[in-house]
Amino acid sequence: MSTARDAARTKATSRAEQAAQHIAQLTEAARPGARLGTKESLRTRCAVSVGTFNESLRLLQSRGLVTVRPGPGGGIFVAEQSPMVRLGNSVLALDAQETDVADAVRIRDALDPLLIEDALWHASPADIADLRERIEDMAAAATASDPVAFVHANWKLHARIAAISPNSLLRSLYDNLLDLIETHTLDVLPASDQPLADYIAERHQLHRDLVDALDARDRETALRLIHEHNTSLADPQR
Missing domain, CATH: 1.20.120.530 (GntR ligand-binding domain-like)
Known part of the structure; x- marks a missing residue:
């Protein structure tokens, strides 16, 4: 049972990493502070579940690649890493x-x-x-x-x-x-x-x-x- 659970967790982590790498490529082609899209539009583009995409965002934020802004006009933006x-x-x-x-x-x-x-x-x-x-x-x-x-x-x-x-x-x-x-x-x-x-x-x-x-x-x-x-x-x- 634990082996199956571990395998599922590894698969989810792999998909989160793949989605994170896809979005990281988008940041390379955009200027700092540029809006990449909404969470839902990027999640759909990556074809992953909400939970997997949230893990991808955590990875991207921990690497200093993106920032998430709530509210109208919010979404996922290329990070500006100076302050x-x-x-x-x-x-x-x-x-x-x-x-x-x-x-x-x-x-x-x-x-x-x-x-x-x-x-x-x-x-x-x-x-x-x-x-x-x-x-x-x-x-x-x-x-x-x-x-x-x-x-x-x-x-x-x-x-x-x-x-x-x-x-x-x-x-x-x-x-x-x-x-x-x-x-x-x-x-x-x-x-x-x-x-x-x-x-x-x-x-x-x-x-x-x-x-x-x-x-x-x-x-x-x-x-x-x-x-x-x-x-x-x-x-x-x-």
Whole structure:
């Protein structure tokens, strides 16, 4: 049974890679920032399922080849790979919209203490268990030396903390900010003499301690940790 499942997964991965290569060829013939088409039109052109095409997009975005823009006039565009935003002792390499992402990071940080306060009051044992699962995802990415996977796991942890809040407006605003940051991030690079692996290990431990503080309803420690988390983002642009 597992062999058949593995074979199906390998086949799906192969089709996703083939579709990604097809779209990569389109980017080579287009200028940076050019619109390649809608997700549906390109998916149809590649003749793959929605799930397979989404995996192709993930591959293309991780390689810095395309960016996806929602809304009217949106679609899939050839990436413009120059802006960067500082994130502590690392740098987010972006496909575009440096100012928008830097602003989103700062606003997100301003909202973090509000969400921590809500989590201290409202987190259930099931919520804490989910947060610990997100922490383990961060640990796995750190062990694999995959900084991009680490920051994505980090953002999923913060999204899960936000989900605890009973304030629907706060949750929606925070999720939209995270989505903007995540959509435009291509890579994570070192920003100082500190090795990126060491910085990631520190961030992992800080977030683990934060979840422990939420579990213990230790307000003083939780707010101190989220303050340390956010003051490391001083001078967010680079």
